[in-house]
Amino acid sequence: MDRNYLFTYIVPLIGAFVLAAGIGGAVLGTYSPVQNTFGLCGSPDMTVFGPEESPQTTSSGGFEFPQFAYEELSDPARSAFEEALRSPTDRHSVEGTLSPDEREALLTGSVVIYEGTEYYAAITPHPCVNVTPLLLPASLLALLVGGVGMLAPIAWRRRVGRPLHGGDTGNVRSGLALFREGPYEGVGLIGSFGAASVVGLVPLIGPLLGGSIVGAVAPTTRRAAVLGTYLGALLTGILAVATVLLPSAFVFVPPLVVTLAPLVGPPNAQGVTILVVLAPLLLAPVSAAATRRLTRSL
Amino acid sequence: MIGGGVLAGALAVCALVCATYLARTIGWPATVAAGSSRQARSDGGYARRMAVYTGFDSHGKESGLFRWLTTVDHKDIGLLYIFFGAAAGLWGGTDGMxxxxxxxxxxxxxxxAGTYNGIFTTHGWTMLIFFVTPVFFGIANYFLPIFIDADDMAFPRLNAIGFWLLPPSLVMVRGGLITEMVGKILGLVIPIQYIDFLFALEPPELGWYIYTPLSVTATNPQVDIALLGLHLSGIATVMASINFIATIFVERSEETTWADLGIFTWSILVTAGLALFAFSLLGSVLVMLLLDRNFATTFFAIDGGSPLLFQNLFWFWGHPEVYIIFLPATGLLSTILPKFSGRKLFGYKYIVYSTLAIGVLSFGVWAHHMFTTGMDPRIRASFMAVSIAIAVPSAIKVFNWLTTMWEGRIRLTAPMLLCIGAIGNFVVGGITGVFLAAIPVDLVLSDTYYIVGHFHFIVAGFIAAMMMAASYYWYPILTGRMYDRDLARLQAVIFSVGSAITFGSLLILGQLGLPRRYASYPEQFAPLMQVASIGAYAMGIATLMWLFNMLQSYRVGAVVTDADVWDLKRSQQFSREWQWFEKRLESDYGIVPTAPPAEEIRPSAQWETPERTPAAPTAAEDFRSIARDAVVGAAGGALAVTLMSAVLGAATLLGFLQPPLLTGLARILGIEPGTVFGLPVSLVLGFAVFYAGGVIFWPTVFAAGAGRFPGGNRVLVGLSFAMLLWPGFALGFYSGQTGFALVAYLGSTLLAHAVYGATLSASFEYLNDRYEIASVL
Known part of the structure; x- marks a missing residue:
């Protein structure tokens, strides 16, 4: 077979499907341990229909729904019931454990009598992802093999001395110049600073991303660093105020650190909070300047 | 809630003050004195510098953001539509992933489960309304005035309004997700009770068809906002449609007659006509639904109204909407395919007629979406008839495309590969649609994954593929540069194969009876579901490759120095948009037009090898030739099928093969059991039909198509022909064998076919030489 054809089309084609086969497993394998840590599963959602909608559900099909007085419900079920009644979407998650009988009845759908009125209440389970431990390494291997296959054309072009881009030319148009020194300069800076201010609120990763966003469109590396410093100061200020208002804002960080790096051990909660609050001061300007420098050719 | 609003207002004011201060600090808006490299024009704007950044002279337009916010130029608005549609498509595609x-x-x-319901609802809305239609309207905005030699659209400002209604529509339709995400990020640092208003909206969980009564009783306020957003998008579509119709009717140059209109222009005209009627109705339905939800009217209520009325009205818009997104894609295919086939489009008139026919019929098929609702069987039957009938103009298009390619000078560029893949996907998607038009089939398969597979073959495998094909085909005009051709070809193949894997799996899942729209499903369907997901990820990878190619080529792609990028002058298909591009290159950059040597120009309708066309014979010669061919063919066929029968007979005696289909024919014809020559009459009859097929039918097919079958020499050609027949035979005569019996069955039938093919081919060759038959062999 013509080797040019092989490395330009056949190998990356197979690589693309190997890569695609690895994506699902890699996502599930990575998500599985994180999902529980962040509380993204396990709690069923309770939906409550008011007296107007309930009869449409409960009167059809000749099925006798279990009936409870509100007082008979467990504490988590009561709490979810009340929150769902208050919610504009008629739904709230059940925080806590339901007894097996209560869970069974609510899974089927039940009539709850609350202050003399009949409501229809039902829960929808949301189990956690549970995958075999081998899935993640196998999928990562597929991603690696597939990625190498997809990059084969670049290596081949380099080897035979062809331009890396099919239509390569010396006449390079700078995509980011439109924002850096072109007609969208101001819009780019203000827009990116605004976006970075929201994204940067996510602990630790946020300031890095936010700094990158600002740095990508900054006219020079020096300005990127200055803007990154402004951003870092703003984020630290917001996070400091937030910590005063919400002392428990970052309690989810220590267990996350334990999950991602079990050998490190559980970090001190107060130390983590201080780190999260102060980190933007350093991360945002460094990230902004580094991004500007690394993307100077774009 | 009120506290949250006050806090949000205070934050907004703070943000504004900070932004103003920041802007001043960094020196924006920049001035020439402040070091900016921009130069003001005496008539306003910064045209000269725009040329530096965009590569094109802006021809006196304003520069920067102001230009894009205020433009009424059809090309600019076309690009805005395309960018908007592409962004929406990527968002909707993420939903799909x-x-x-x-x-x-x-x-x-x-x-x-709730999130899943929300995702598939907004996926449908985003893809159908904010992705497909805007992209097609964008392409039409850019090129249609050029196609018909008009200065601009008929109503430029209406054109701009039509576009600018879309972004707020999208934000309204998808607002629940946006507010929820912002709420979750801000929730890290702001007490939830101050921002709980951000969680009041959630993506609606209704399905894109918003069936009543669920859509009336759903309390989520985002439903109302989404309905208003959909209504707004409908208004935008109607405005754009009016503009397209007026432009095509009124703005054509005198030289552009109806007969000169390109297929894409025709398809946009029909699409705009459909949209005009369909979206007006959608607007009414949405208002009625909003009234039911908020003002206690009972149009669609169970008591006093009719939920089925909603379905009727919705699908009266919904099915034409299918053709609103489908017809421009067929127009693109009919435009692009001939360019890389080296031939003019075959049957131009019939494609135009079929487009018009689809436009008319599309309003008469809506109730096939409601076959399971228990409507009057006589009405149901009439909708079945029209739904099947609409397949005819669609098939006309397919046959015309195939005939255009036949004997053409095929060039496998990325747009051509996408066209070929799209035709394949369209055939599968279209034929499964014909099955679904049949009431008994629909009753079984309704609400299963079969439906999802069917329409995704069209909307993704055909429509999205044609958008990508168009983006490659016109990329030089849009950017002045060329894309990476190798990457694009690879992308085209991955996308087409990925579509077939994904949606083919869904068709099988549907056939197995798996209902759609559930987040959970029985365990036994998991392997096929995972295959479908892998195919979808492959499509996602292909989409990212496309995006990378578009962006990277904009930066580093080879600059176009000859407007005839696709070598279209050679086949006399250097159409209007390319002529316009050539003029622009000449006027702006002084690039002199080129022309291929005169002897290389060949009329685009002419075949590549005219010398192969035989001279017309006289009637007598014709008859003698046909008779001689027939005798030779029958003789070769008789020899081949006799030897094949011997192999099959031996396999039957050994127990590898049972002839139930042969004997079953007599039962179908109602022939009484009996014996002939001591053998059962059913077996004799079945074998006679089988033998006659081997003598007459298959040799005829072989003779007609022998020049097309692969193979280095004639025996190999015969073998490859037989191998094409073998799977059908093996499937048809399979009688439940397993294990070794199955291997023996497959092996013996394979051998029988090899014997048949080789004998047929060899005997043809011998008899041709012996009797000097002028055969295609």
């Missing part, structure tokens, strides 16, 4: 990720596992464990 999230759906496929959830379906990797049988339980609804990745997202919650």
């Amino acid at each position: 999230m759906i496929r990720t959830e379906l990797l596992t049988p339980a609804s464990d990745v997202w919650s």
Whole structure:
């Protein structure tokens, strides 16, 4: 077979499907341990229909729904019931454990009598992802093999001395110049600073991303660093105020650190909070300047 | 809630003050004195510098953001539509990936069931309304005035308004997700009670068809906002449609007659006509639904109204909407395919007629979406008839495309590969649609994954593929540069194969009876679901490759120095938009037009090898030739099928093969059991039909198509022909063998076919030489 054809089309084609086969497993394998840590599963959602909608559900099909007085419900079920009644979407998650009988009845759908009125209440389970431990390494291997296959054309072009881009030319148009020194300069800076201010609120990763966003469109590396410093100061200020208002804002960080790096051990909660609050001061300007420098050719 | 609003207002004011201060600090808006390299024009704007950044002279337009916000130029608005549609498509595509990720596992464990419902609802809305139509309207905005030699659209300002209604529509339709995400990020640092208003909206969980009574009783306020957003998008579409119709009727140059209109222009005209009627109705339906939800009217209520009325009205818009997004894609295919086939479009008139026919018929098929609702069987039957009838003009298009390619000078560029893949996907998607038009089939398959597979073959495998093909084909005009051709070809193949894997799997899942729209499903369907997800991820990878190619080529792609990028002058298909591009290159950059040597120009309708066309014979010669061919063919066929029968007979005696289909023919014809020559009459009759087929039918097919079958020499040609027949035979005569019996069955039938093919081919060759037959062999 013509080797040019092989490395330009056949190998990356197979690589693309190997890569695609690895994506699902890699996502599930990575998500599985994180999902529980962040509380993204396990709690069923309770939906409550008011007296107007309930009869449409409960009167059809000749099925006798279990009936409870509100007082008979467990504490988590009561709490979810009340929150769902208050919610504009008629739904709230059940925080806590339901007894097996209560869970069974609510899974089927039940009539709850609350202050003399009949409501229809039902829960929808949301189990956690549970995958075999081998899935993640196998999928990562597929991603690696597939990625190498997809990059084969670049290596081949380099080897035979062809331009890396099919239509390569010396006449390079700078995509980011439109924002850096072109007609969208101001819009780019203000827009990116605004976006970075929201994204940067996510602990630790946020300031890095936010700094990158600002740095990508900054006219020079020096300005990127200055803007990154402004951003870092703003984020630290917001996070400091937030910590005063919400002392428990970052309690989810220590267990996350334990999950991602079990050998490190559980970090001190107060130390983590201080780190999260102060980190933007350093991360945002460094990230902004580094991004500007690394993307100077774009 | 009020506290949250006050806080949000205070934050907004703070943000504004900070932004103003920041802007001043960094020196924006920049001035020439402040070091900016821009130069003001005496008539306003910064045209000269725009040329530096965009590569094109802006021809006196304003520069920067102001230009894009205020433009009424059809090309600019076309680009805005395309950017908007592409962004919406990527958003909707991300929804699709999230759906496929959830379906990797049988339980609804990745997202919650509610989130899954929300995703498939907004996926449908985003893709159908904010992705497909805007992209096609964008392409039409850019090129249609050029095609018909008009200065601009008929109503430029209406054109701009039509576009600018779309972004707020999209934000309204998808607002629940946006507010929820912002709420979750801000929730890290702001007490939830101050921002709980951000969680009041959630993506609606209704399905894109918003069936009543669920859509009336759903309390989520985002439903109302989304309905208003949909209504707004409908108004935008109607405005754009009026503009297209007026432009085509009124703005054509005198030289552009109806007969000169390109197929894409025709398809946009019909699409705009459909949209005009369909979206007006959608607007009414949405208002009625909003009234039911908020003002206690009972149009669609169970008591006093009719939920089925909603379905009728919705699908009276919904099915034409299918053709609103489908017809421009066929127009693109009919435009692009001939360019890389080296031939003019075959049957131009019939494609125009079929487009018009589809436009008319599309309003008469809506109730096939409601076959399971228990409507009057006589009405149901009439809709079945029209639904099947609409397949005819669609098939006309397919045959015309195939005939255009036949004997053409095929060039496998990325747009051509996408066209070929799209035709394949369209055939599968279209034929499964014909099955679904049949009431008995629909009753079984309704609400299963079969439906999802069917329409995704069209909307993704055909429509999205044609958008990508158009983006490659016109990329030089849009950017002045060339894309990476190798990457694009690879992308085209991955996308087409990925579509077939994904949606083919869904068709099988549907055939197996798996209902759609559930986040969880029984365990036994998991392997096929995972295959479908892998195919979808492959499509996602292909989409990212396309995006990378578009962006990277904009930066570093080879600058176009000859407007005839596709070598279209050679086949006399250097159409108007390319002529316009050539003039622009000449006027702006002084690039002199080129022309291929005169002897290389060949009329585009002419075949590549005219010398192969035989001279017309006289009637007598014709008859003698046909008779001689027939005798030789029958003789060769008789020899081949006799030897094949011997192999099959031996296999039958050995127990590898049972002839139930042969004997079954007599039962179908109602022939009484009996014996002939001591053998059962059913077996004799079946064998006679089989033998006659081997003597007459298959040799005729072989003779007609022998020049097309692969193979280095004639025996190999015969073998490859037989191998094409073998799977059908093996499937048809399969009688439940397993294990070794199955291997023996497959092997013996394979051998029988090899014998048949080789004998047929060899005997043809011998008899041709012996009797000097002028055969295609």
